[in-house]
Amino acid sequence: MIFLTALPLFWIMISASRGGHWGAWMPSSISAFEGTCVSIPCRFDFPDELRPAVVHGVWYFNSPYPKNYPPVVFKSRTQVVHESFQGRSRLLGDLGLRNCTLLLSNVSPELGGKYYFRGDLGGYNQYTFSEHSVLDIINTPNIVVPPEVVAGTEVEVSCMVPDNCPELRPELSWLGHEGLGEPAVLGRLREDEGTWVQVSLLHFVPTREANGHRLGCQASFPNTTLQFEGYASLDVKYPPVIVEMNSSVEAIEGSHVSLLCGADSNPPPLLTWMRDGTVLREAVAESLLLELEEVCLAENAYGQDNRTVGLSVMYAPWKPTVNGTMVAVEGETVSILCSTQSNPDPILTIFKEKQILATVIYESELQLELLAVSPEDDGEYWCVAENQYGQRATAFNLSVEFAPVLLLESHCAAARDTVQCLCVVKSNPEPSVAFELPSRNVTVNESEREFVYSERSGLVLTSILTLRGQAQAPPRVICTARNLYGAKSLELPFQGAHRLMWAKIGPVGAVVAFAILIAIVCYITQTRRKKNVTESPSFSAGDSPAVLFSSDFRISGAPEKYESERRLGSERRLLGLRGEPPELDLSYSHSDLGKRPTKDSYTLTEELAEYAEIRVK
Secondary structure (H helix, E strand, C coil), X not given: CCCCCCCCHHHHHHHHHCCCCCEEECCCEXXXXXXXXXXXXXXXXXXXXXXXXXXXXXXXXXXXXXXXXXXXXXXXXXXXXXXXXXXXXXXXXXXXXXXXXEEECCCCHHHCEEEEEEEECCCCCEEEEEEEEEEEEECCCEEECCCCEECCCCEEEEEEEECCCCCCCCEEEEECCCCCCCEEEEEEEECCCCCXXXXXXXXXXXXXXXXXXXXXXXXXXXXXXCEEEEEEECCEEEEEEEEEECCCCCCCCCCCCCEEEEEEEECCCEEEEEECCEEEEEEECCEEEECCCEEEEEEECCEEEEEEECCCCCECCCCCEEEECCEEECCCCEEEEEECCCECCCEEEEEECCEEEEEEECCCEEEEEECCCCHHHCEEEEEEEXXXXXXXXXXXXXXXXXXXXXXXXXXXXXXXXXEEEEEEEEEECCCEEEEEEHHHCEEEECCCCCCEEEEEECCEEEEEEEEECCCCCCCCCEEEEEECCEEEEEECCEECHHHHHHHHHHXXXXXXXXXXXXXXXXXXXXXXXXXXXXXXCCCCHHHCCCCXXXXXXXXXXXXXXXXXXXXXXXXXXHHCCCCCCCCCCCCCCCCCCCCCCCHHHHHHHHHHHHHHHHHHC
């Protein structure tokens, strides 16, 4: 409520400051209805020693500096004003008495803005005051409603309009107040900065039915057609009342039953469905549908209401909750509890990779115990709850931590001038891997990215050590993996020994060896042709001379033939370094003693191989 005050601080400051300095006092803001007038109260002061014969003044619009050529609102010397203010501005105050009050008539929206006063005492004694007043042109009354209106508690609503036009006085009336109360007009009040307002008050006790009611205030000016209206909607707060609720219901198994709880309140209530003190569902809404049962509670900050309904309802399981150890060390026992709620009780099952680990029928809880967990127990598990009304599932992960295990894929291999060693480790948490070269007293770890590259997939970490220029004399390599549960070491085996041998021989040695083999093949071919020409066609297997088998496999009567075989065996041995030998025709005729050499004959290839190696070197 606004009360009429005595002499405001505005005028006290004027009286106290007379007689000394340049200064001006006016309201910082003032308002007026469009089409009416407005009086801007103004006082100014100047040093007493100036003693001007005549005091003049100028009002400017939106700028205090004459050099900016602002629109002139009023000028006492020439009466020349801007076209927007012609016939609409005059001075109400007496400048000789230091009163610069300005009157603006028939105000319109374009006149809204800042107004500055400049004192002109003649000569150089001119001063533009920084103090100014902001004019606001309005079209609606201001209805002030308390921030909180509660049903059953008396409230006061006020209608306020500016009353700063001495030529037109507003009259106030209420619109749509029937049934609320009788208005009381308080009258004209003065504000702190010297402006005036007209106030009308309306007192009433609101009910819940008044919520949303549209209340209006009208300002009219006698002997004119000017009327201005403003409206405000009442926001009445009241506690909830449950207005819609099912009675007790009996449902047959499998039938569909819906329970509806509706309440009327402001603000909207928090509706809660409860069963034995347990919240089943809640929401801020005017109504809440439940497929279960039993107590509906409606509440807000201003009160609560509740109703009870009985129902036996069958429903699908809720999403299972899983409690238990999710991180374990290898060898520990892990206990996991999966629980849910449904009616009837569900079948609970725990799976891992589609394998059933535990299950119970018509129980709301399932306990899974894993004795002495191993790395194979690490992974994703599912707890599934189902009954005839639906199925819900929850996934959870069990992490098993264990010491590093070096897998069989770990090895070293040489290719050309490079040796690569793979160390494949399975562990949790991730291990640190180091490669040791004992013969060179060197240890290389993962931080040395130039030599070691690591990649992790699941629980398996693969580290690759690359050594260049080491193919001819590959070193021993020991891989060591370590985490907080222990360490494991392995000397990495070399794979592809024949490749390593050819890497030692080198490309030049391979060409020389191949040339020697071609020469041997040509020699054997020529020898066999000569032998076939000189042999007698009447020679038969029955006339074969005695054959003596010894460790040297020397055959009487056919020295040249088997000398060729010895060389051919050596050729096979040398070709074996690079793969299978070329296909050769090693068949015999009847003149070749009627049989092929036995397996003992290949002992002679060792001598030829030694001979070939000497030639290669």
